[in-house]
Amino acid sequence: MEVARHWRQRGTRYRLEGQRNTRTGAIRFPAQPPALGEEPSEWESIRLSGRGTLYSFSVIRQAPDGFEGLVPYPVALVQLEEGPLVTAQLTDCAEADLSIGIAVEMVTRHLLDTGEDNVLVYGYKFRPCLM
Amino acid sequence: MMKPNRPVGLVGYGAYIPRYRIAAKEIARLWTDGQGGVPVSAKSVPGPDEDTITMAIEAARNALARAELDGERLGAVWVGSESHPYSVKPSGGIVAEAIGASPWVSSADFEFACKAGSEAFTAAMALVGSGMAEYAMAIGADTAQSRPSDALEYTASAGAGAMIIGPAEQALATIDATVSYVSDTPDFFRRADRPYPVHGNRFTGEPAYFHQITSAAQRLLDDLGKGPQDFTYAIFHQPNAKFPQTVAKRLGFTDAQIAPGMLSPQIGNTYSGAAMAGLCATLDVAQPGETIFVTTYGSGAGSDAYALTVTEQLLAARARAPLTSAYLQRQVFVDYAIYAKWMGKLVMG
Amino acid sequence: MSNIYLVGAAATPVGEHYARSLADLASEAVRAAFAPLSALPLDRVGGLYVANALAENLASQGQLGAYLATSVGLHGVPALRVEAAGASGGVAVQQAAQAIAAGQCEIAVVLGVEKLTDRLEGEVEAALALQSDGEAQAIHGLTLTAQWALLMRRYMHVYGYPAEAFAPFPVNAHTNAAKNPQALYRFGINADKYRKAGQIASPLNMLDCSSLADGAACLVLVNEALARELPGPHLRIAATAVATDTPNIAARPDPLDLSACRTSAQVALERAHLSLSDVHVFEVSDPHGITAALALEALGCYPRGEAPRHAADGAITPTGHTPIATAGGYKARGDIGGASGIYQMVELARQLRGEAGPTQVANARIALAQSLGGLAATAATCVLIADS
Numbered sequence: 001m002e003v004a005r006h007w008r009q010r011g012t013r014y015r016l017e018g019q020r021n022t023r024t025g026a027i028r029f030p031a032q033p034p035a036l037g038e039e040p041s042e043w044e045s046i047r048l049s050g051r052g053t054l055y056s057f058s059v060i061r062q063a064p065d066g067f068e069g070l071v072p073y074p075v076a077l078v079q080l081e082e083g084p085l086v087t088a089q090l091t092d093c094a095e096a097d098l099s100i101g102i103a104v105e106m107v108t109r110h111l112l113d114t115g116e117d118n119v120l121v122y123g124y125k126f127r128p129c130l131m
Numbered sequence: 132m133m134k135p136n137r138p139v140g141l142v143g144y145g146a147y148i149p150r151y152r153i154a155a156k157e158i159a160r161l162w163t164d165g166q167g168g169v170p171v172s173a174k175s176v177p178g179p180d181e182d183t184i185t186m187a188i189e190a191a192r193n194a195l196a197r198a199e200l201d202g203e204r205l206g207a208v209w210v211g212s213e214s215h216p217y218s219v220k221p222s223g224g225i226v227a228e229a230i231g232a233s234p235w236v237s238s239a240d241f242e243f244a245c246k247a248g249s250e251a252f253t254a255a256m257a258l259v260g261s262g263m264a265e266y267a268m269a270i271g272a273d274t275a276q277s278r279p280s281d282a283l284e285y286t287a288s289a290g291a292g293a294m295i296i297g298p299a300e301q302a303l304a305t306i307d308a309t310v311s312y313v314s315d316t317p318d319f320f321r322r323a324d325r326p327y328p329v330h331g332n333r334f335t336g337e338p339a340y341f342h343q344i345t346s347a348a349q350r351l352l353d354d355l356g357k358g359p360q361d362f363t364y365a366i367f368h369q370p371n372a373k374f375p376q377t378v379a380k381r382l383g384f385t386d387a388q389i390a391p392g393m394l395s396p397q398i399g400n401t402y403s404g405a406a407m408a409g410l411c412a413t414l415d416v417a418q419p420g421e422t423i424f425v426t427t428y429g430s431g432a433g434s435d436a437y438a439l440t441v442t443e444q445l446l447a448a449r450a451r452a453p454l455t456s457a458y459l460q461r462q463v464f465v466d467y468a469i470y471a472k473w474m475g476k477l478v479m480g
Numbered sequence: 481m482s483n484i485y486l487v488g489a490a491a492t493p494v495g496e497h498y499a500r501s502l503a504d505l506a507s508e509a510v511r512a513a514f515a516p517l518s519a520l521p522l523d524r525v526g527g528l529y530v531a532n533a534l535a536e537n538l539a540s541q542g543q544l545g546a547y548l549a550t551s552v553g554l555h556g557v558p559a560l561r562v563e564a565a566g567a568s569g570g571v572a573v574q575q576a577a578q579a580i581a582a583g584q585c586e587i588a589v590v591l592g593v594e595k596l597t598d599r600l601e602g603e604v605e606a607a608l609a610l611q612s613d614g615e616a617q618a619i620h621g622l623t624l625t626a627q628w629a630l631l632m633r634r635y636m637h638v639y640g641y642p643a644e645a646f647a648p649f650p651v652n653a654h655t656n657a658a659k660n661p662q663a664l665y666r667f668g669i670n671a672d673k674y675r676k677a678g679q680i681a682s683p684l685n686m687l688d689c690s691s692l693a694d695g696a697a698c699l700v701l702v703n704e705a706l707a708r709e710l711p712g713p714h715l716r717i718a719a720t721a722v723a724t725d726t727p728n729i730a731a732r733p734d735p736l737d738l739s740a741c742r743t744s745a746q747v748a749l750e751r752a753h754l755s756l757s758d759v760h761v762f763e764v765s766d767p768h769g770i771t772a773a774l775a776l777e778a779l780g781c782y783p784r785g786e787a788p789r790h791a792a793d794g795a796i797t798p799t800g801h802t803p804i805a806t807a808g809g810y811k812a813r814g815d816i817g818g819a820s821g822i823y824q825m826v827e828l829a830r831q832l833r834g835e836a837g838p839t840q841v842a843n844a845r846i847a848l849a850q851s852l853g854g855l856a857a858t859a860a861t862c863v864l865i866a867d868s
Contacts, residue, residue, distance in 0.1 A: 009615060014229040028731070030616060047231070056637070058629035058681045060621065064606035067621040069472075069479060070179055075622050075681075077630050077730060085730040087617050087627070091180055092150045092461075095682065100637045108188045108229050109180035111619055120216055122184065122225065123619070130453045130461070 001118055013123030016050050016106055018084060019043040029084040050106025052080040052126070059095045066112040078104055078126050092127040103129040132308045132354035133253070135260015140302020141439070142266065143200065143295035143448070145193025146411035147186045148398055148458035151176040153470045155285045161467055162280045170371035174288035174399025176465060177274045179473045181289065183212045184222045186404070187272040188229045190293035193452035194268065195230060197303070198295045202231030205295070206264025207255060208238045211247025211271045211403045213321070213328075215240050226270065237264070244319060245368055246429025247271060248292065248403040253309055253435055255296040266297045273402035278327035279476060286371050288399030292407025303445040304414065304423065307438040308355060312347040319430035330430075336374075339432050344368065344378050347434035348426045352382075355438060359383035362438070363421035366409040368428035369395035384424070391416050397459055403429075412455040419443045484577045485707035486715040486864065487520075488513035488700030489829035491822070493662040494814030497694040502539050502595040503551035506530075509696035510552040510591060517700060519709060526585020528552075528559035531572035531592040533818030533853075535561075537607035539595040548591060558585075562818075565611035565853030566765060567722070568592070569697075569821020570860020574720035576701050586703050592822030593696035604692060611854035613728035625689055625768070626681040627729055627855050632770035633683055635736055639785035643683040646769030647674040648791035650687050650811045653766065656798065657808025659838040664693050664814030690767035690815035697822035715832055718846075718863040719751035727857035738852070741778035744859035745850060752863040756780050759863075760844040761803045761831045763824035765852035767810040775850065776802060798839045806831060806839040821851030821860060832866040 011017040011031075018029030022044055029048060034040045055077040063071045074090040076098075090098070091109055104126040111123040153176050155169035177186070187210050195202060208227040215222045223238035232238075237258070241247040248271015255267035272291035277283035299305045318339035321328035331339070344367060352358060359365070365384045367375040372395050379389045392409035394401070401408055406427040413423055423439040471477050490512030492505050514520070530544045541547060545559030562572040569592045576588035596604055605625075609618035612627060636643065651670060657663035669687055677685035707714055723744035729735045749756060756779065764779070766772035773787035781802045782790050790796070796804045807813045807827040816823055828847035830836045836844075845868070850861045 010228055012615070014225075015231055056630040056634040058626045058633060058683070059679065060623060060626045060681045061678075062605060062623065062625070062680050063602065063621060064609050064618070064623060065602035066606065068602055070621065073621065075620065075626050075630070077634070077735065085732075085735070087622050087630070087728075087730045088620050089180075089622075092178060094463075100633070107185070109178075109185050110182065111180075112621065120182075120184075121619070122229070125180065125620075130457055 003119055006119055006121055014108060016048040016124055017045055018048050020046045027082045027084060029080065029086055048080055048082050052078045052104055054098060054100055054102050054104055055079045055085055056100060057090065057098050066114065069113065074098065076126060089125045090127060091125045097128055105129045132310055132351060134308050135256055137260055137262060138299030138305060139256050139259045139296050140299040140305035141294055142297035142301045142303060143194040143198025144303070144411050144414055145190045145197060145293045145452050146408045146455040146458060147190040147193065147291040148408065148455070149175050149177045149181055149186070149289050150461050150463050151178055152398070152462045152464050153467065154464060157467055158285050170285050170373065171396050171399050173397060174286055175290055175401065176470055176473065177289040182216045182274055183214045183272045184216055184225050186274070186289065186291040187222060187226045187270045187293065190272065190291040191226055191230045191268060191270055194293040194295050196452040197448040199451065200266060200295065205232045205236055205266050205268050207258055207267035208232050208236055209241055209251035209254060209269050211241035211243070211249070211251045211269070212273050213242060213244050213247060213402055214273045214275060243433065244430035245370070245402045245405060246427040246433060246435060248407050249427035249435040252294055253311060256306060256309065259296045259298070266295055269294050269296065271403035271407040273404055275400065275402045276327050281327070283328070283330065286400040288401050290398060290401030290404035290408050292404050292411050294407060301444070302442055303448050304439040304441045307440060308351065310347050310351040310354065310436045311433065312343055312350065313433035314343070316432035318432055335430070339430060340370065340374055340428055341378055343432050343434040344426050344428050345381060347436040348382050351436040351438060361422065362388065362424040364391055364413045364417060365389050365424040366392035366406055366413055367426050368406050369393065369409060370400045372396045408455060414445060415449060415454045415456065417441045417445065419445065482581055483704040484580045484717045485702050485704065486699055486717055486825065486829060487702050487707055487710055488517050488698070489826045491662060491697035491826045492695050494664040494693050494695040494816055496597045498597060500694070502535065502541055502593055503548065505595065505694060505696035506548045506591055506593045507552050509593070509698040510589065513698035513700050517710070520587060520706065525554055525557050525587045525589055527576060527579050527588040528554050528557050529572040529576045529588065529590045530559065530561040531568040531590065531818045531822055532561055532594060533563055533565050533568050533611070534594060534596065534607050538599045538604060548593065554589065564858040564860070566817065566820055567851045567853035567858035567860045568818030569824065570849065570851035570862060571722055571858065573699065573821065573825060573862050574722055574860060577717050577720050580701055580703050586706055588701045590699040590701065590822060591696065592816065592819030594817035594819045595694050596692045596817060597694050611727065616728040616730060623681060624854065625684060628768045628770055629681040629684040631729070631735055631774065632768065635770060636683065638736065641788055644671060644675050645788040645792070646688060646773065647671040648788070648796065649766060649769030649772045650674065652796050653805040653809035653811040656806050656839045657812030660807045660813060663808040663812055664691060665808070665812040684768055688768050690810040692817060693814040695814065695816040695819055695823065697819055697826050699822060699825055713833055714867045715829055716865045716867050718754070718865045719748045720860070720862045721747035721751060722858065722860045723747065725857050727854050729855045736774065738774050738778040738856040738859070740859040741775050741850065741852060741856050744861040745779045745848070748861035748863050754846065754863060759846050759848045761806065761828065761841040761847045763828055763849040764804050765810060765850065766805055767815050772804060775852065779850070798841050803841045806836060806841060821849065824849040824851060825862065825864070828864050832864060
């Protein structure tokens with residue numbers, strides 16, 4: 001059981017919170033602790049829009065424990081409209097629906113099943129845009 | 132008839148319906164050899180990564196988009212469902228967190244079978260109408276369970292509707308009044324820790340659905356001094372295709388009035404989501420000045436009735452989020468094997 | 481830096497060693513490496529460096545330094561486990577070489593060992609996924625294989641290749657492995673079989689994915705004084721270099737640029753006062769064709785986008801310009817997790833001694849091994865030279 005681990009990720013997983021550099025305007029996801037030589041105030045938290053395009057994708061047929069019930073499932077590198085790349089599952093689509101460059105949007109879904117006596121784990125996935 | 136101290140209305144609304152469907156005749160193939168009628172043509176099926184919370188979140192985000200509000204403006208996030216993923220741990224807290232409404236927000240889960248969402252709706256009217264909050268969100272969402280081979284299996288489906296209640300002057304549709312009617316009527320129930328509900332078969336009709344709905348609806352019409360002809364549209368809880376048509380006719384409403392909000396023939400009974408998604412579909416087509424009559428129903432049993440009037444502001448708000456029809460049109464049919472896999476009806480060991 | 485020599489190199493066959501434990505495999509490799517070194521005084525072994533990536537998760541054993549020092553009979557020696565995912569082997573070689581160079585010991589033993597087949601596939605995939613970013617990838621169900629697949633599809637898109645353009649890599653690996661009695665898969669494949677293979681994580685198919693298996697490999701490193709007491713050829717560790725990158729491929733400015741791979745090779749060659757064209761034979765991380773292609777491009781063997789074209793022309797075979805996987809590579813010799821980097825060194829020692837038989841690269845005197853951890857978050861390069 002990793003209750004605290006999942007809890008402290010809620011901003012990242014539920015709201016796609018990344019960071020913007022207050023000096024350069026650079027945007028990154030996920031948030032990182034301040035690097036050597038940086039002031040902690042140099043990066044501020046921002047919510048990313050969840051809109052992006054497909055940078056690459058794959059369909060997994062040999063899954064890690066915890067994901068066996070989902071196979072086959074698509075995963076992707078998504079280029080968010082703010083710039084950063086993010087890896088995530090795709091949902092509500094078939095492999096034939098996918099090609100590099102299509103517009104995708106974030107949705108919140110179950111990430112994995114950790115068992116009946118465990119916390120439900122929710123987080124971001126992406127799907128081809130509905131609108 | 133209940134009216135808040137200050138006028139309130141819907142400032143945002145959003146529906147959610149999963150992508151997947153199973154045809155009723157596919158279910159009939161297993162249990163009746165395809166003989167006999169089916170209560171709907173298909174029902175929506177939640178994907179393997181969906182539940183009441185995920186559907187509520189998407190409906191809520193659609194409602195916020197239409198209202199052009201940040202989640203932090205909400206004074207309450209209330210989730211009505213009979214399929215909350217946790218028995219103990221609020222869906223509302225997770226939804227509030229996901230839409231950015233936390234931490235300064237009131238939140239709780241409601242349960243009243245299929246009218247859990249409308250119970251939240253009435254409470255949200257009161258919270259805003261009393262001036263305790265500027266905006267309050269009421270969500271009805273369900274991934275309804277049904278025992279394999281039970282009559283409910285043809286209809287028990289998945290969907291959500293989210294409504295943001297706010298000041299009437301900002302409303303896409305004002306909410307003019309409401310009535311609630313409740314009695315102890317054991318037509319349908321699920322005991323704690325049981326996986327599937329049971330129902331009283333034909334008892335679910337006359338003393339339950341029809342009695343509660345006609346009581347609440349007629350009372351609201353009478354109190355308003357109006358008749359069915361005074362409303363452009365009507366939505367009744369839709370456990371199947373036939374019940375809402377029948378109750379509409381008894382009350383004097385026409386098929387044309389209920390047509391825009393009739394989703395059950397295509398997606399089955401989305402329980403707490405049913406009347407609310409039907410209202411969303413109706414708002415998707417309604418014009419300023421038109422009026423909407425809504426009556427929900429929850430087993431156990433009770434009904435809430437509402438009268439709404441559409442404003443000019445609906446026209447601009449409508450396109451800010453996917454229309455209900457966008458969710459209806461993306462349908463992908465699955466067979467019973469996939470349905471069983473996703474609904475946890477396969478023993479995976 | 482004083483010179484360091486590789487005087488012993490041996491490995492167990494790669495396989496599903498169900499009957500054998502971590503300690504059994506380690507013992508066999510260490511004994512085999514020391515077998516021709518009876519002249520070496522064992523009491524002068526001053527360090528045991530265990531390269532292992534997955535023992536806690538998959539072999540139910542921690543503190544491998546002390547555990548394996550005792551198991552193999554190096555009682556009491558300073559010992560530690562080096563973990564850098566698939567680069568554990570390369571990093572351990574560097575640690576051992578640095579200890580000798582610093583004069584801390586005269587003989588250092590590097591032992592790569594991995595015991596993976598006690599666990600089922602799903603557990604192995606989950607453990608491997610933690611070699612990328614646990615929060616950015618593993619929690620989302622992205623396997624390491626799927627992440628290479630993401631890079632492969634992007635590469636195909638950018639440079640206009642079909643998936644079968646990557647067939648020459650596993651075909652070469654299998655052709656060579658068929659001649660290596662220690663390899664996991666001793667049979668050939670062809671491009672037609674590649675096209676028909678089932679998908680693991682599209683566009684990566686079964687014939688373009690390495691299989692993880694058990695094995696142990698051991699290197700004996702000594703200082704120059706001890707090396708001179710032994711018969712030649714003397715294999716000199718001319719340079720080692722390690723570089724790192726973020727384990728999260730999404731956080732890289734250009735995911736198709738394996739920057740750690742590039743930096744580590746450049747630094748190693750500079751330290752060895754060599755250029756890439758001086759190298760006669762290579763061992764790279766090649767669990768998938770895309771991995772080999774990106775590694776060869778990062779090394780500078782080929783301009784970006786051109787590795788598959790050169791592979792199709794035979795450049796990666798034992799008679800080509802950039803021979804790789806002469807023992808079968810990760811794909812067909814087998815992928816031994818954190819021990820792979822040591823297996824690479826064992827093969828390069830064979831090549832430089834002229835003992836590689838049917839896959840011998842003619843006149844090989846300078847060799848380069850590079851092992852990668854995860855999606856090349858760690859890259860460890862070693863340049864080995866047969867002193868004339």
